[in-house]
Amino acid sequence: MLKLFGTPKVETPPDLDNLNLECFYTSKEFEYINNQLKNNILKINGHPVNLFELDKNRKLIPMLQIPYCKEQVVAEIAAQLRNWNIQTRQGVEVTISQVLQLTNEQAWSFQSALFTPIFLVEVADIGVDTDNPKFREVDKRFKEKLITQSMVVQLGWLIDPQHKQIYIYRKGRRCSNPGWKDISGENILPGFVLDISLINRIIDPILPAPSRLSQVQANCPYCNNAFNNIYELIKHLESVHC
Structure with a gap:
């Protein structure tokens, strides 16, 4: 046939x-x-x-594509979130754009439905005040798309390291500007505090004085294992005791 x-x-x-x-x-x-x-x-x-x-x-x-220093700030914020996640065992996932919880299908393909994070950080050049088009554009996006219309996003940070500005957006509340200082994750990220001094090291780099600290033998306070330097000890603490 x-x-x-x-x-x-x-x-x-x-x-x-x-x-x-x-x-x-x-x-x-x-x-x-x-x-x-x-x-x-x-x-x-x-x-x-x-x-x-x-x-x-x-x-x-x-x-x-983003400038080198901005990339470094984003990486530093993600690193601090990662360390908090390990230390407190929150069980969230941290990416360079979102903090979210994913199914296995969502994590490995583009085939799944879009997901929404509970917390957002945007690092952007918004200028020194709120009376400029760059700030108004990002502010509108936070208020009308990322926070107000979302059923999941509860907290957002807008950070401008170049001009040392921070704006905090909370669901159902007005935007606040706490100044260039450490900020808390509040009840959304319990126990997390963004250390601004580590970001200052990126935007205002100062060459460190020579130090022998990294070469000093260090013992773990929990199991008394010995390590050749402080960095090996930190890695051990994170992987075994955190």
């Missing part, structure tokens, strides 16, 4: 040079675009783009 089949339809992959940010993209198209960005340079309005995210309407959101 002879069976005739129609020619299978071949999907045309998105053209990286002609992306339409107002179009809707499938999960497969979204994954294809981000994979292409690993080996290709894409600029939008003159700014290089590292990757895209999808909004709730499945439109592309370009994630622009």
